[in-house]
Amino acid sequence: MTTDTYRVRMTGICKRYHPIQTLDNVSLTLKPGEVLGLVGDNGAGKSTLSKVLSGAVIPDSGTIEIDGKVVSFASPADARAAHVEMVYQDLSLCDTVDVAGNLFLGREPRRHVLGMPLLDKKTMHALTRDMLDRLGIVIADTRLKVENLSGGQRQSIAIGRAASFEPKVLIMDEPTAALAVAEVEAVLELIRAVSARGVSVILITHRLQDLFLVCDRIQVMYEGRNVAERRIEDTSIEEVVNLIVGRKFAARSAHNGHETGASA
Amino acid sequence: MTMPTSQTGHAGSHVSQARLRKATLWDKLLANGSVVSIALFFLVVCVVFSLVTNAFLTAPNLLNIVRQSAPLLIVAAAMTFVITTGGIDLSVGSVLALVATLSATALQAGLPWPLVIVMMLALGAFIGAIHGFFIAYERIPAFIVTLAGLSVIRGIALLITGGYSIPIETTSLFTTIGRAWFLGIPVPALIALCILALAYVVFNDTPFGRYVTGIGANMEAVRRAGIDTRFTILFVYILSSVSAALAGVILAARLGSGSSNAGQGFELEVIAAVVLGGTSLFGGRGTIVGTVLGALTVAVIANGLILAHMSPFLTPIVTGTIILIAVWLNFRLFRGAVRGK
Numbered sequence: 001m002t003t004d005t006y007r008v009r010m011t012g013i014c015k016r017y018h019p020i021q022t023l024d025n026v027s028l029t030l031k032p033g034e035v036l037g038l039v040g041d042n043g044a045g046k047s048t049l050s051k052v053l054s055g056a057v058i059p060d061s062g063t064i065e066i067d068g069k070v071v072s073f074a075s076p077a078d079a080r081a082a083h084v085e086m087v088y089q090d091l092s093l094c095d096t097v098d099v100a101g102n103l104f105l106g107r108e109p110r111r112h113v114l115g116m117p118l119l120d121k122k123t124m125h126a127l128t129r130d131m132l133d134r135l136g137i138v139i140a141d142t143r144l145k146v147e148n149l150s151g152g153q154r155q156s157i158a159i160g161r162a163a164s165f166e167p168k169v170l171i172m173d174e175p176t177a178a179l180a181v182a183e184v185e186a187v188l189e190l191i192r193a194v195s196a197r198g199v200s201v202i203l204i205t206h207r208l209q210d211l212f213l214v215c216d217r218i219q220v221m222y223e224g225r226n227v228a229e230r231r232i233e234d235t236s237i238e239e240v241v242n243l244i245v246g247r248k249f250a251a252r253s254a255h256n257g258h259e260t261g262a263s264a
Numbered sequence: 265m266t267m268p269t270s271q272t273g274h275a276g277s278h279v280s281q282a283r284l285r286k287a288t289l290w291d292k293l294l295a296n297g298s299v300v301s302i303a304l305f306f307l308v309v310c311v312v313f314s315l316v317t318n319a320f321l322t323a324p325n326l327l328n329i330v331r332q333s334a335p336l337l338i339v340a341a342a343m344t345f346v347i348t349t350g351g352i353d354l355s356v357g358s359v360l361a362l363v364a365t366l367s368a369t370a371l372q373a374g375l376p377w378p379l380v381i382v383m384m385l386a387l388g389a390f391i392g393a394i395h396g397f398f399i400a401y402e403r404i405p406a407f408i409v410t411l412a413g414l415s416v417i418r419g420i421a422l423l424i425t426g427g428y429s430i431p432i433e434t435t436s437l438f439t440t441i442g443r444a445w446f447l448g449i450p451v452p453a454l455i456a457l458c459i460l461a462l463a464y465v466v467f468n469d470t471p472f473g474r475y476v477t478g479i480g481a482n483m484e485a486v487r488r489a490g491i492d493t494r495f496t497i498l499f500v501y502i503l504s505s506v507s508a509a510l511a512g513v514i515l516a517a518r519l520g521s522g523s524s525n526a527g528q529g530f531e532l533e534v535i536a537a538v539v540l541g542g543t544s545l546f547g548g549r550g551t552i553v554g555t556v557l558g559a560l561t562v563a564v565i566a567n568g569l570i571l572a573h574m575s576p577f578l579t580p581i582v583t584g585t586i587i588l589i590a591v592w593l594n595f596r597l598f599r600g601a602v603r604g605k
């Protein structure tokens with residue numbers, strides 16, 4: 001296999017927070033347009049690994065390649081310059097600003113009247129409507145303030161905003177946590193729409209049934225190490241649960257989960 | 265244009281259009297609740313004084329109110345920006361006093377009046393930049409920085425004048441800024457009107473105004489969007505000090521003297537007007553229209569009580585009570601002004 005077929009290739013990533021080896025020789029690969037599910041119990045190192053890729057954490061050792069080029073991220077700005085975007089729901093939205101304002105924060109369309117830069121609200125709302133429709137995000141009015149939206153709509157706006165920066169890689173940490181059922185569906189649909197546009201997605205979640213709905217591949221982490229990687233069609237929810245907890249475990253939740261996943 | 269309704273907080277592709285009803289008048293009122301409640305207060309106060317006194321509802325009196333409240337209106341407009349970022353500027357009364365005394369001193373020294381005005385506005389910008397530097401770049405709470413400013417700047421004004429007030433030649437063109445009438449309207453009122461219109465446009469229709477609101481709501485999000493949040497905050501304090509300097513010029517011109525004791529408690533009057541108007545002290549929510557109504561309400565109460573031959577000492581009592589009731593109504597009825605994040 002050649003390296004240039006990978007959008008992201010992380011190899012031998014180690015990170016120690018005294019005295020815990022949070023990441024121990026971890027690897028991760030991601031192809032263009034692929035959706036990778038990153039799972040593991042709390043403290044398995046998935047969030048730290050995603051932070052390494054998004055530049056928020058600097059690893060002790062290991063290499064990161066993007067499109068075959070070795071990169072080193074000293075800050076989230078570096079990662080962003082390499083088109084790696086991370087979705088932070090509550091860190092990326094201004095509650096008292098409307099939907100369009102949030103999507104275009106920092107790059108508002110402008111018109112000049114007497115030399116004064118004014119917001120071109122008409123263009124902004126029209127572009128927002130386009131963007132929402134293209135990504136299948138359902139929001140009645142782009143003039144709604146974000147604080148009046150549901151958790152799922154807020155999450156969709158945060159993802160839509162990140163997606164609009166034309167990223168190569170989009171990292172989402174628990175995008176479906178604490179969402180209503182219909183909202184989870186909407187967010188998963190959005191993830192499919194984004195990956196169909198060629199964006200590689202890393203999805204970190206505890207909701208295993210979601211993985212089977214959107215992921216191409218699952219990578220399981222256990223105590224800071226990679227323990228398994230499965231193509232979605234080769235595995236089952238029972239197997240993933242066993243891999244996560246690190247032993248053979250006839251989990252009832254796995255059976256229930258499988259049913260939920262199958263019927264959803 | 266459809267207005268936002270507060271009932272559309274449902275997600276997903278499953279919500280049928282039928283559940284998204286058109287915004288009713290009530291929805292619009294609720295969405296602008298803080299402005300509506302202060303508008304009601306303003307109307308009630310005006311009606312009461314019109315009935316109780318004969319002199320209140322006359323053109324000369326109303327123009328006089330606007331003329332006298334011009335400094336309040338101007339500084340309150342700038343303070344709306346400051347408070348919307350989640351900050352506060354306590355130094356505006358002291359800046360006003362310093363500028364009033366310095367402009368009188370400069371005119372006495374024979375400097376031409378246009379130069380004096382430019383120098384005073386530049387002084388305001390300089391003071392605001394110092395405040396902004398400590399607040400935005402050194403991350404010292406705005407309350408503390410501007411409290412220090414309040415003390416130091418008033419002290420400088422007292423030191424320069426030795427506590428005496430300095431007269432301005434009434435023949436000087438400088439006094440026209442405070443005393444002249446143009447097209448039947450007092451010049452201070454015209455200046456205030458221009459500043460308010462400008463503030464309204466900047467607050468609602470420019471990227472800068474948008475970032476001011478954004479910083480108050482979620483500064484980290486605005487910073488991540490690539491905006492220089494520190495400079496934006498610094499600039500907001502420059503605006504407030506420049507507006508205080510302009511207010512000082514107008515006051516000195518109207519009174520024909522510069523007193524180091526001018527504007528005692530002015531900062532509290534300004535903050536009261538802004539909060540009364542529905543701008544949230546937590547930041548993220550501000551309204552220029554509300555601020556104008558808030559400032560006019562404060563001004564009308566002071567004027568009306570005097571016309572009604574009541575003790576002028578009732579003014580702070582009534583103003584304070586109305587602030588509490590108005591903000592309480594906002595909080596209970598409209599869930600607007602005081603709601604946290």
